[in-house]
Amino acid sequence: MSSPTQQHMLLVDDEPGILTEVSLLLASSDVQQVATLSDSRNVLQYVKEHKVTSVILDWVMPHVTGAEILHALTAEHPEIPVIVMTAMGDVETAVACMQQGAFDFLTKPVDPSRLVASVKKALQVSELGRQNLMLKDYLLADTLRNPDAFAGIVTTSKKMRGIFQYIEAIASSRLPVLITGETGAGKELLARAVHEVSGVPGPFISLNAAGLDDFMFSDTLFGHKKGAFTGADSKRDGLIAAAAGGTLFLDEIGDLNLASQIKLLRLLQEREYYRIGSDLLLKSDARIVAASNMDFTALRAAGSFRNDLYFRLCAHEFRVPPLRERLEDVGPLVDYFAHNIALEQGKAIPAAPHSVIAALAQYRFPGNVRELYNMVHHAVTCNDGQPLALSDFPGIAAAPARPPQSVDAANPLFALFGKFPTVLQVEEYLIAEAMKLTGGNQTQAAELLGLTRPTLNKRLKQERQ
Ligand SMILES: Nc1ncnc2c1ncn2[C@@H]1O[C@H](COP(=O)(O)OP(=O)(O)OP(=O)(O)O)[C@@H](O)[C@H]1O
16 A cells, blocks of 8 residues: 555654664555654643654553553544554453554564554554545535646536545545546546646656557556567656656556556555566556546456456545536536637637527437537537527437426436437437446447447447547
């Protein structure tokens, strides 16, 4: 696990030898910022004056005992996990510690790997607690600390606003982020916002994993040594090296083959990798942000995505809602796109009448914001500065003046589409449902739909354009 930022451990023991031994052990295990105190009388004052994220506490000490300190800490700072360390390995002491709210109980001499595991867990819990608090503050205050990072994302949706706040809450964490959501919904745009908000000095580097076999993935991500294979005339640094100090965005991660998944898991766990053909172990500090439009529950159940990799990737996770779940964004997005496209084409900026927006809001947008952009591009290109008209949007029907009642209400098609759908709309709906049901597996989806895989693939590509 990569260490969370802003960690600050406090180690309390009256034996200086133990303080040195444990500090060295933690430093060699990537746990930085460990303060030590040998006089238990100073502990509570220290915690008051410093932002301590976790405490390791000796139980038997002169002056103030571990039990007294634990009691005070759990009462005044319940957010700080306390690990108790004692030579008294009896069950009664262990039970007393845990009942008083200790996070963990270790007996001396302490097993180093057990101690490191416990400390890392405590820091993780403390970090999650801190993020929860920040999240709560943000949600209650409804303000953004870094609005510029979201400037290019047009939205008036509360759901999207909640995502912006979540991104700010996890800004200082270096743990991976998993972004899910349908194609064209804005995952990459939000991944860039994660990068911007985190304020890291390095670049945002993007790699699309779709269609890459294990060799291509490894070569692109990790690079190769000169002479590693026929044609490797010179050394190549991979994208992970280019992302040093920054963010590596792995798009379409659900498509990654199983062999590459193992290599990515190693990178996430150890933050280490090898170039192809090289024995030299290299380190990476890039933050990983991954995205996919697939359903991970289905992929994991089918065995095509490793559980351990999934749990590493989703240390932080959010889903971008499809456009049809935030139809309030259709109007602002049409205005924004029409404005930009008209400027690009040197035309007067066309107005978008309410009737056009209302008609668009009836549509399901399987291709989401990308599809809306393409529609507006077509409309502005065909139009000459006049207000946009429904005829500029082929396939979009006028919104009914009044919601259809009586006969229509009983018809399941109306319940699904809000109006009688076109053949094209039904087809797109069926394809989207089949893809959802099969977790994005095109072969299985084609079977369900009674199509061949190439035909389905062609239709999906047409939808995306
Ligand atoms: N809220 C938004 N405001 C402005 N532009 C947007 C917004 N959401 C998406 N876009 C634009 O729509 C297009 C698709 O967005 P993006 O590439 O981020 O989607 P995606 O979810 O990553 O898609 P895919 O799964 O196909 O990779 C991009 O051109 C992006 O700039």
